[in-house]
Amino acid sequence: MNNIVVQKFGGTSVRNLECMKQVLNKVRKPLADGNKVIVVLSAMAGETNRLLALAKEWSHTPDAAELDSLVSTGEQISVALFAMMAKDEGLRARSLLGFQIPIISNDSYGKARIESIDSAKITGMLADYDVLVLAGFQGVDPGDRITTLGRGGSDTSAVAVAAALKAQVCEIYTDVPGVFTTDPNICADAKKLDRVSYDEMLEMASMGAKVLQIRSVEFAKKYNVAVHVRSTFSDEPGTIVTQEDANMEAVQVSGVAYDKDQAQVTLVGVLDEPGVCASIFTPIAESKILVDMIVQNPSKDGRTDITFTVPRADVDHTLKILEALKKDIGYLALLSDRGVSKVSVIGVGMRNHSGVAAQAFRALRDENINILMISTSEIKLSCLIEDKYTELAVRTLHQTFVGSEQQ
Amino acid sequence: MNNIVVQKFGGTSVRNLECMKQVLNKVRKPLADGNKVIVVLSAMAGETNRLLALAKEWSHTPDAAELDSLVSTGEQISVALFAMMAKDEGLRARSLLGFQIPIISNDSYGKARIESIDSAKITGMLADYDVLVLAGFQGVDPGDRITTLGRGGSDTSAVAVAAALKAQVCEIYTDVPGVFTTDPNICADAKKLDRVSYDEMLEMASMGAKVLQIRSVEFAKKYNVAVHVRSTFSDEPGTIVTQEDANMEAVQVSGVAYDKDQAQVTLVGVLDEPGVCASIFTPIAESKILVDMIVQNPSKDGRTDITFTVPRADVDHTLKILEALKKDIGYLALLSDRGVSKVSVIGVGMRNHSGVAAQAFRALRDENINILMISTSEIKLSCLIEDKYTELAVRTLHQTFVGSEQQ
DSSP: OOSEEEEEEOGGGGSSHHHHHHHHHHHHHHHHTTOEEEEEEOOOTTHHHHHHHHHHHHOSSOOHHHHHHHHHHHHHHHHHHHHHHHHHTTOOEEEEOGGGTTEEEOSOTTSOOEEEEOHHHHHHHTTTOSEEEEETTEEEOTTSOEEEOOTTHHHHHHHHHHHHHTOSEEEEEESSSSOBSSOTTTOTTOOBOSEEEHHHHHHHHHTTOTTSOHHHHHHHHHHTOOEEEEETTOOSOOEEEEOOOHHHHHSSOOEEEEEEEEEEEEEEEEEOOTTHHHHHHHHHHHTTOOOOOEEEOOOBTTEEEEEEEEOGGGHHHHHHHHHHTHHHHOOSEEEEEEEEEEEEEEOGGGGTOTTHHHHHHHHHHHTTOOEEEEEEETTEEEEEEEGGGHHHHHHHHHIIIIITTTO | OOSEEEEEEOGGGGSSHHHHHHHHHHHHHHHHTTOEEEEEEOOOTTHHHHHHHHHHHHOSSOOHHHHHHHHHHHHHHHHHHHHHHHHHTTOOEEEEOGGGTTEEEOSOTTSOOEEEEOHHHHHHHTTTOSEEEEETTEEEOTTSOEEEOOTTHHHHHHHHHHHHHTOSEEEEEESSSSOBSSOTTTOTTOOBOSEEEHHHHHHHHHTTOTTSOHHHHHHHHHHTOOEEEEETTOOSOOEEEEOOOHHHHHSSOOEEEEEEEEEEEEEEEEEOOTTHHHHHHHHHHHTTOOOOOEEEOOOBTTEEEEEEEEOGGGHHHHHHHHHHTHHHHOOSEEEEEEEEEEEEEEOGGGGTOTTHHHHHHHHHHHTTOOEEEEEEETTEEEEEEEGGGHHHHHHHHHIIIIITTTO
16 A cells, blocks of 8 residues: 555547546546556557457468557557656656566467566656556567457556555546446446445456456456546546455345356256266367356266356357267257346355345246256356346346345 | 678558568568568558657647657557568568667667667577568667657668678668669669769768668668668669779769759858857757858958858748847848759769869850859769759769760
8 A cells, every 4th residue: 555546547538639638637636645646548449459450451360479569559559649648738757568667478469467567667667757657458478579468458457557566546447437236228226336346346247247357356356456446437436346344245235247148058868977077068168168057957867968058159169069079978969049148146245145046036936037047156146047038137136136225 | 791681661662461462572582592581661651640640639749758659659560460461471470679679779769879789689589580570760768768760760770780680781672773873853864873882872862862861871881781772663683882892983973963952041241250150150050950061252351251051941040040140240241042952973983083073064064054152072072053953954964974974
């Protein structure tokens, strides 16, 4: 905890001069309170896609390292422009690129992981500058080649720098006021959360609440960085993502999430022998397909049904893999259903409140929504349902757990 | 001298995919002969100006260091795209940025001078790669900030790398076939030179022959790098810029240059006292105005006339400076003439051939062209004439010294 504040702004916040001036106003606030500010910027909206399109034109299989060097120019442009503007406005500001610190990552180009940040170099610079404008999304590998951290990587840059500097807070500015109890587009009762735990945020992010990149939350949790998700367009406080505390546990459920990008695959009449699950899921995992829920029915006459979910875009690939395995596994039929979605209730309070599952099942039953599959964790309950009931299920669960509490 | 060839291509050569493919064909030639190739690229045509315009929009006085970081992305994009294309085509290629070598320069942002190049790093990479695609125009200062070498700086990058690696040759590809004896647009008899000395090239470049950036020629001379200026659009050999040899000295005159960007300023009746020249030219030099020719008439009655030339764009500024000095210097009148130009004959052979001046004066007299001022160096004779005679003078001098020789 010191006098350093990290602020991260995404592509829409730096897309033109007018927006950048708003960013400058955000930067002035912690400065006025006597803090130093590390501003982490993304590329201007559209720039990364423009560069990717160029690469596609030039090469049918763009080399991953060259692609990273190419797209990293987007952030380089943002930070240079912002730093020159800030200097014009009288601030002691300069830009900082990944290699200049350095932010060392591994060499997994396109999805590199940060390995170390030279915090002494940064704190040394803070003697000469009040504002350091850091290019998000980028690092260098140990061989000095530029890397990028994957989509949403600027969030991770910001959290990582905040961790390295033990900053007071890492503010992530977005176009929404914070993290909501559910999707306000579906449920008018959705409420902004003042605080949410890292684990809850991880569950919500992976459920499709896209305000914060999931890897940045993992990073924040690991290094205990307080992340403040808030709006670029208002001064209202947003949502603080932080460690669990007793207050949080008093609340049963923090939010209701959903994910429509789901499909269900069923192997009917699989020979129930040791190792059959490994035979099924190893080749799927090797194809980088993410299996989420898995259910195995009780065996009957030496055969069982195995049902699982995969992202919708991967169904065809999954079916192809399983068809190729038919004679090894010896199943009777292969079924798939793209018309499913997943709704989840999430909350660290679920640990101490029994009956959440029963309550959820009752709520869904009252609306005649059939549950196809169930999975649970310590802080989450997920139900697979028919796609067409998604919005109704979200509203029902939200009313049951969040709406009623706040009355 | 080793198996390394440096090739530099300008912005028009990398402006689109089609052009880049032509560049790739140029690269294949030395590769086929068993060489390694360092390809130095500029930004795609128009990109640097696009970035400068952005800076102008964002800032009324863009910070020089930020500006360099901004515009250096132009070359970064070119080299990434070219390297990924070359890799697609089966070449062992990668891009190289200034900081990755590093190319260390001083911190004169916007016009930095190269101080050192880590040639061991480059030769080490040549064990793994056959083609290194180097971003021209850029370096880093000792504090790791990105610098640029000024307009035309990619020529300098190429020559500097060729010098550091003791490359066989540094090929500079342009849209003309080489260096000509004079401007082919003025004189149909203009011939491509097979060879030209560094000193001649320096005189021609400063006269406005724009095929090669003047600082790169100074660099080539200092480190004795053979520079081959040639066309991107043909396989014909171009012009080799190299050390003088006996053959060159056998030729009286290598070329005829001209410069229309001239203006003449005359101080009439200056008091002829010690130090008066210093009083006149010190404030002009301090305003970064380049004075070229200077003539002082013999003194008469304690007063003299001083005439000199400056670039046309600087006349008003020069006159303002001199008007402010009137009471210190005590001249009678201040005259200026924007309607003048300079024609020059250039050749290392002039050292051993007397009579070039006399021959030139006769040729101009035969066309009734009046000579306003004369200046000479070991390898150059320049005459200031009325602007309207420029083309006629060039043709006449070319016919006299070059045309007749080759008959």
